[in-house]
Amino acid sequence: MFIDKQSPIPMYHQIMENLKKQIEDGTLAPDTLIPSEREYAERFGISRMTVRQALSNLVNEGYLYRQKGKGTFVSREKFEQPLQGLTSFTEDMRQRGLKASSELLDFNKIACPAHLFSSLQLADSDAVFELKRIRFANDEPMAIETSYIPEKFAGTLTKEHLTGSLYEYIENHTGLAIAHATQELEANVATKGEAHLLSITTGAPVLSITRTTYLQNDLPFEYVLSVYRGDRYKLIHTMER
Numbered sequence: 080m081f082i083d084k085q086s087p088i089p090m091y092h093q094i095m096e097n098l099k100k101q102i103e104d105g106t107l108a109p110d111t112l113i114p115s116e117r118e119y120a121e122r123f124g125i126s127r128m129t130v131r132q133a134l135s136n137l138v139n140e141g142y143l144y145r146q147k148g149k150g151t152f153v154s155r156e157k158f159e160q161p162l163q164g165l166t167s168f169t170e171d172m173r174q175r176g177l178k179a180s181s182e183l184l185d186f187n188k189i190a191c192p193a194h195l196f197s198s199l200q201l202a203d204s205d206a207v208f209e210l211k212r213i214r215f216a217n218d219e220p221m222a223i224e225t226s227y228i229p230e231k232f233a234g235t236l237t238k239e240h241l242t243g244s245l246y247e248y249i250e251n252h253t254g255l256a257i258a259h260a261t262q263e264l265e266a267n268v269a270t271k272g273e274a275h276l277l278s279i280t281t282g283a284p285v286l287s288i289t290r291t292t293y294l295q296n297d298l299p300f301e302y303v304l305s306v307y308r309g310d311r312y313k314l315i316h317t318m319e320r
């Protein structure tokens with residue numbers, strides 16, 4: 080890396096551009112520990128403040144991530160999640176050539192919670208399965224998903240089915256056809272509990288996605304709250320004018 084102190088381009092900006100280039104062309108591989116602020120400052124004979132500004136900007140832009148007590152590392156490329164297709168987590172991972180797996184945290188049959196009556200078109204005498212899973216891509220935690228499935232659509236659902244794909248169970252074991260869904264996406268920060276499950280730090284950015292999925296007869300069969308890691312996901316869609 081070369082810093083030109085005579086240049087009108089601010090030094091923090093030069094450091095940023097240099098590091099970005101090295102990350103983009105692969106000179107700095109994902110998860111590489113980069114030199115500390117102090118090392119950079121000494122190497123270039125500049126202030127630590129200048130280095131800090133450059134590194135903080137790159138953290139904010141997602142090029143680098145910090146780990147408490149360990150240092151600053153090069154980020155991995157985020158997964159691009161298209162928003163158009165109605166796919167399952169298992170299908171998404173398969174398409175990327177990765178192994179999908181889950182850890183089932185909760186599996187209960189409960190009376191439908193009142194706040195889901197309208198989304199699931201149910202009443203308080205109706206039962207739902209409540210399932211909470213951590214979803215992994217090649218053993219790395221990506222998301223926490225809490226799903227509510229009306230019992231009438233998934234009466235034979237057991238814990239064992241949920242080591243695999245829920246959508247596969249619905250389509251192959253119940254004969255129901257999954258048709259369409261609506262989603263809401265929101266920015267959020269990880270709570271302490273979520274951070275622990277996702278191996279990120281408390282307060283790290285996450286994407287909260289709520290999905291209501293419908294069968295071919297337009298009846299809702301699932302309501303899901305997903306919390307995706309903000310450092311590993313970006314959502315993609317195309318628009319036409």
Ligand code: GLP
Pocket residue numbers: 166167168169170179224226243244245246247288290301303305
């Ligand atoms: C995605 C969706 C969830 C859905 C899940 C099913 O992750 N965000 O709403 O419940 O896929 O995935 P699978 O069939 O792998 O269990």
